[in-house]
Amino acid sequence: MEFLGSQPTVDLTYADVFLVPRRSAVTSRLDVQLRPGDGTPATLPLVAANMNSVTGPRLAAVLARRGGLAVLPQDLSLAETEEAIRWVKAQPVAVDSPLVLGSEATAAAALRLIPRAPGQIVVIADRSAADVAAGRVPAASLRGILSAERLAAVPADARVGDLVHGTTALLALGELADPRLAFDAVVAATAGAAASDAEAAEAVGVIDGDALVGTLTRRSALRRTIYSPAVDGDGRLAVAAAVGINGDVAAKARALVAAGADVLVVDTAHGHQEGMLRALRTIGALGLGRPIVAGNIVTADGVHDLVDAGATILKVGVGPGAMCTTRMMTAVGRPQFSAVLEAAAAARDLGAHVWADGGVRYPRDVALALAAGAASVMIGSWFAGTAESPGELLTDADGQQYKESWGMASAKAVHGRFGGLDPYELARKELFAEGISSSKILLDPQRPSVEDLVDMITSGVRSSFTYAGATDLAEFHTRARVGLQSAAGYEEGKALPVSW
Numbered sequence: 300m301e302f303l304g305s306q307p308t309v310d311l312t313y314a315d316v317f318l319v320p321r322r323s324a325v326t327s328r329l330d331v332q333l334r335p336g337d338g339t340p341a342t343l344p345l346v347a348a349n350m351n352s353v354t355g356p357r358l359a360a361v362l363a364r365r366g367g368l369a370v371l372p373q374d375l376s377l378a379e380t381e382e383a384i385r386w387v388k389a390q391p392v393a394v395d396s397p398l399v400l401g402s403e404a405t406a407a408a409a410l411r412l413i414p415r416a417p418g419q420i421v422v423i424a425d426r427s428a429a430d431v432a433a434g435r436v437p438a439a440s441l442r443g444i445l446s447a448e449r450l451a452a453v454p455a456d457a458r459v460g461d462l463v464h465g466t467t468a469l470l471a472l473g474e475l476a477d478p479r480l481a482f483d484a485v486v487a488a489t490a491g492a493a494a495s496d497a498e499a500a501e502a503v504g505v506i507d508g509d510a511l512v513g514t515l516t517r518r519s520a521l522r523r524t525i526y527s528p529a530v531d532g533d534g535r536l537a538v539a540a541a542v543g544i545n546g547d548v549a550a551k552a553r554a555l556v557a558a559g560a561d562v563l564v565v566d567t568a569h570g571h572q573e574g575m576l577r578a579l580r581t582i583g584a585l586g587l588g589r590p591i592v593a594g595n596i597v598t599a600d601g602v603h604d605l606v607d608a609g610a611t612i613l614k615v616g617v618g619p620g621a622m623c624t625t626r627m628m629t630a631v632g633r634p635q636f637s638a639v640l641e642a643a644a645a646a647r648d649l650g651a652h653v654w655a656d657g658g659v660r661y662p663r664d665v666a667l668a669l670a671a672g673a674a675s676v677m678i679g680s681w682f683a684g685t686a687e688s689p690g691e692l693l694t695d696a697d698g699q700q701y702k703e704s705w706g707m708a709s710a711k712a713v714h715g716r717f718g719g720l721d722p723y724e725l726a727r728k729e730l731f732a733e734g735i736s737s738s739k740i741l742l743d744p745q746r747p748s749v750e751d752l753v754d755m756i757t758s759g760v761r762s763s764f765t766y767a768g769a770t771d772l773a774e775f776h777t778r779a780r781v782g783l784q785s786a787a788g789y790e791e792g793k794a795l796p797v798s799w
């Protein structure tokens with residue numbers, strides 16, 4: 300990366316800078332390759348943050364299916380994390396995991412599972428209690444597929460079993476191996492289907508033997524032709540898991556890898572501290588054979604010390620997070636663009652990589668983090684406002700759907716993490732909150748799914764690469780030319796939703 304004009308003398312964040320277009324030989328945005336090349340199985344430079352309001356098994360599976368990676372938070376118990384990893388590993392790679400409801404469920408119950416928005420579907424099946432407990436969906440129990448659009452048009456207490464009409468097209472998983480042919484198969488199977496529920500009519504059930512294993516819509520079949528899933532050595536969806544720096548770090552790291560975690564993230568607010576170095580040496584000595592991400596840091600010194608202790612990827616960012624009050628509480632941190640730039644340069648010299656963590660609100664911020672040298676970009680709050688994040692889907696007084704988010708150093712998170720301690724120890728921990736305890740993250744009605752956000756972000760970033768004349772991340776790192784802008788320059792870049 301180079302600066303347009305002279306090297307800046309103050310630290311910068313994403314809003315301070317812009318990318319300059321330059322002569323390009325890349326003729327199509329679809330020729331761009333977004334692999335982070337950081338030693339993880341990810342094929343996209345996107346990571347979902349290890350926050351309780353962001354990453355759960357459902358979001359992890361959906362993101363990995365498109366090539367991103369999600370980090371299960373360290374606040375889940377070991378048993379919960381192992382169960383989450385097992386669930387992700389059991390999900391289909393080529394088709395979507397089915398969201399299943401019994402016929403007796405109401406439309407309101409279905410709309411707590413999926414938002415009232417385009418592209419959202421639910422499977423209706425009459426399963427036995429034993430099948431429900433085992434997570435099995437016998438193909439014979441399938442009653443049909445309903446879209447959120449249809450569910451939103453009926454009374455809240457309508458039984459979903461009464462709403463399914465006609466038969467759902469079924470395709471065998473074995474016939475869907477080739478992504479391009481699978482798209483055609485979905486189109487052929489749904490052509491001319493009854494259109495009382497147009498969106499559901501464009502979805503197929505996918506069976507393997509006598510079990511329903513997934514669904515596929517035209518959109519998900521199209522996505523499959525564009526993205527490559529992030530998978531482990533056995534071809535199962537990849538997932539990362541976080542550990543803190545306290546407690547029996549070795550036992551937890553070993554257990555997470557034994558459960559199938561593909562990447563370990565050692566995470567604490569102040570990553571450049573002895574406790575972190577100790578934890579990294581302990582984990583390194585186990586020889587687990589997994590990429591080790593560590594943070595958070597914002598300096599080249601931090602990179603040197605953490606890599607020396609065994610980290611292969613550095614998580615960079617102190618204070619930029621949407622739920623984060625660290626800068627206002629402590630004055631500590633660093634504007635994120637400069638933090639990533641310095642850390643990435645130091646990491647490159649050591650053969651290590653950087654994840655830019657926090658402060659991403661637009662696709663441009665992802666492009667700029669990559670321009671600064673990051674291999675991948677971690678997103679928290681933005682992904683909290685999606686159908687797949689773990690929180691309950693809520694509706695505010697204006698009818699807008701939202702989910703709650705909170706910081707991992709907030710009083711709420713600290714209370715959850717240390718609730719088992721005696722009251723005195725808990726009270727001491729609660730003195731140091733550095734995050735927001737409750738925030739409302741609206742679902743974008745046009746982009747309710749994390750996949751919709753991935754589409755939006757990657758299309759922006761692919762385009763950034765071609766403006767810079769880069770076909771892959773390594774070229775983007777060298778070809779990106781960055782200029783400084785005023786606040787007015789930044790404002791000028793925004794679209795105008797109403798006239799002035």
Ligand SMILES: NC(=O)C1=CN([C@@H]2O[C@H](COP(=O)(O)OP(=O)(O)OC[C@H]3O[C@@H](n4cnc5c(N)ncnc54)[C@H](OP(=O)(O)O)[C@@H]3O)[C@@H](O)[C@H]2O)C=CC1
Nearest residue numbers: 543544566567568569595616617618619623625707708733
């Ligand atoms: N990226 C960011 O800007 C930030 C991120 N976070 C996130 O919040 C979560 C919780 O992290 P964390 O609060 O570190 O909790 P942890 O449970 O990981 O514990 C942190 C440990 O470090 C010690 N410590 C020393 N100095 C500090 C400090 N300045 N801030 C925090 N701990 C310190 C603590 O001791 P003692 O409690 O006795 O001081 C404790 O032993 C993590 O996911 C973290 O990434 C939190 C803040 C900033």
Ligand SMILES: Nc1nc2c(ncn2[C@@H]2O[C@H](COP(=O)(O)O)[C@@H](O)[C@H]2O)c(=O)[nH]1
Nearest residue numbers: 348620621623657658679680706707708734
């Ligand atoms: N200082 C704090 N930082 C926090 C807290 N919870 C999470 N985080 C950090 O934010 C990023 C995600 O950033 P976002 O802008 O995408 O939401 C996350 O990965 C953490 O590093 C907190 O309570 N305090």
Ligand SMILES: [K+]
Nearest residue numbers: 618619620623
């Ligand atoms: K902030």
